[in-house]
Amino acid sequence: MNIAVLSGKGGTGKTFISTNLANTIPNSTYLDCDVEEPNGRIFFNAKDEMKTETVYRMIPSIDKDKCNGCRACTEFCQFSALAFFGDSPMLFPEVCHSCGGCEKVCPTGAITEVKSSVGIVEVNKVADLKIVSGLLNIGEASSIPVINRVLSEIENTSIIDCPPGSACSTMESIKKADYCVLVTEPTIFGLHNLKMIVELVQLFKIPFGFVINKVEDPNNTMIEDYVKTLGKEVLIKVPFTKEIANKVASGMLISDSDSDLRDLFKSLLNKITEEIS
Amino acid sequence: MKIAMATLEENMETKLDQTFGRAVYFLIHDTETGENKFMINPAKDATGGAGIKSAQTLVDEKVETLIVFRLGTNAVKVLEGGNVKCFRAIEDTAEANLKAFKEGKLTKLEDFHPGYHHAK
Numbered sequence: 001m002n003i004a005v006l007s008g009k010g011g012t013g014k015t016f017i018s019t020n021l022a023n024t025i026p027n028s029t030y031l032d033c034d035v036e037e038p039n040g041r042i043f044f045n046a047k048d049e050m051k052t053e054t055v056y057r058m059i060p061s062i063d064k065d066k067c068n069g070c071r072a073c074t075e076f077c078q079f080s081a082l083a084f085f086g087d088s089p090m091l092f093p094e095v096c097h098s099c100g101g102c103e104k105v106c107p108t109g110a111i112t113e114v115k116s117s118v119g120i121v122e123v124n125k126v127a128d129l130k131i132v133s134g135l136l137n138i139g140e141a142s143s144i145p146v147i148n149r150v151l152s153e154i155e156n157t158s159i160i161d162c163p164p165g166s167a168c169s170t171m172e173s174i175k176k177a178d179y180c181v182l183v184t185e186p187t188i189f190g191l192h193n194l195k196m197i198v199e200l201v202q203l204f205k206i207p208f209g210f211v212i213n214k215v216e217d218p219n220n221t222m223i224e225d226y227v228k229t230l231g232k233e234v235l236i237k238v239p240f241t242k243e244i245a246n247k248v249a250s251g252m253l254i255s256d257s258d259s260d261l262r263d264l265f266k267s268l269l270n271k272i273t274e275e276i277s
Numbered sequence: 278m279k280i281a282m283a284t285l286e287e288n289m290e291t292k293l294d295q296t297f298g299r300a301v302y303f304l305i306h307d308t309e310t311g312e313n314k315f316m317i318n319p320a321k322d323a324t325g326g327a328g329i330k331s332a333q334t335l336v337d338e339k340v341e342t343l344i345v346f347r348l349g350t351n352a353v354k355v356l357e358g359g360n361v362k363c364f365r366a367i368e369d370t371a372e373a374n375l376k377a378f379k380e381g382k383l384t385k386l387e388d389f390h391p392g393y394h395h396a397k
Binding site for chain 1: 320323324325326327329330332333336351354355358359
């Protein structure tokens with residue numbers, strides 16, 4: 001079973017929920033798809049790297065001697081990643097979407113696809129947990145190849161920690177999910193972006209449920225009220241306390257030290273399992 | 278020599294477009310014939326690489342001089358490759374910019390913004 005944790009808004013506690021959820025499931029896999037800023041591994045204290053691998057994407061390489069100047073490649077490229085001046089095309093790699101089309105339309109075989117490094121993937125093992133982190137190179141425009149490589153490590157019960165927002169990288173991260181946990185905070189911004197990812201997971205037809213994090217005021221029911229309009233109930237509510245904040249800031253898993261919260265995260269898995277079985 | 282400008286309208290009294298890649302029109306003035314040609318920028322609604330595509334259009338039109346407010350680094354690479362010289366536009370009409378250029382009153386454009394593709 002693959003459970004994706006996403007939020008729309010950043011800072012609602014995706015990593016907090018995913019790391020603690022994975023921590024309460026035996027033999028689970030934690031996959032950090034927030035590849036621009038992967039920080040989940042910090043909480044597992046994963047010191048020994050089991051495996052590090054470079055992730056590549058394909059970009060065109062142009063053999064100027066073979067180019068006949070027909071411009072089939074520059075005309076084909078929908079992103080204008082190839083410009084033509086002098087007597088051969090010039091590549092703008094950061095604009096290239098790695099579709100491979102230019103190689104196919106070239107009549108003289110002047111274009112071949114070559115590997116270009118976009119980031120790394122790290123796989124660690126701590127006790128019975130497998131921890132996978134993707135790390136995108138700084139300045140790289142597309143995180144998709146790294147996310148795909150991270151997802152290829154899915155094994156047993158997998159918790160997928162998604163990037164914030166509701167754009168391409170989030171869509172890529174949920175494509176193998178059997179269930180989506182939507183984490184929000186009880187604020188107007190939290191609710192606004194929550195509605196955006198509800199639309200997203202409905203579009204993907206993936207079963208989903210809600211977690212409200214950072215709950216302080218019991219009279220603040222803005223999230224519950226919205227969830228009810230969808231005919232659903234909130235899976236769990238996590239309180240906002242100084243103790244939790246301190247533990248998180250110290251890089252610790254609250255489910256290691258707080259048995260109530262450990263039980264809460266276990267109940268989250270049980271509710272999800274019940275809902276999709 | 279052909280001189281290009283990104284314009285908002287198809288006349289010589291138009292102001293210049295503040296952007297390059299997504300400009301609606303390009304004016305191409307031929308100093309030898311005195312002809313003013315306006316063309317719709319084929320990159321104005323491009324999904325990506327608008328600066329590159331716009332620059333490609335001007336290089337293909339054999340433009341040698343571009344009068345513009347600002348340029349991204351990708352567009353600059355194409356323009357440099359096509360030997361197009363770039364000058365900073367003034368807040369005035371196309372006609373006034375052309376006149377200022379011919380009188381040698383425009384300065385060369387030398388600072389470029391990094392563009393929108395997180396270029397390294």
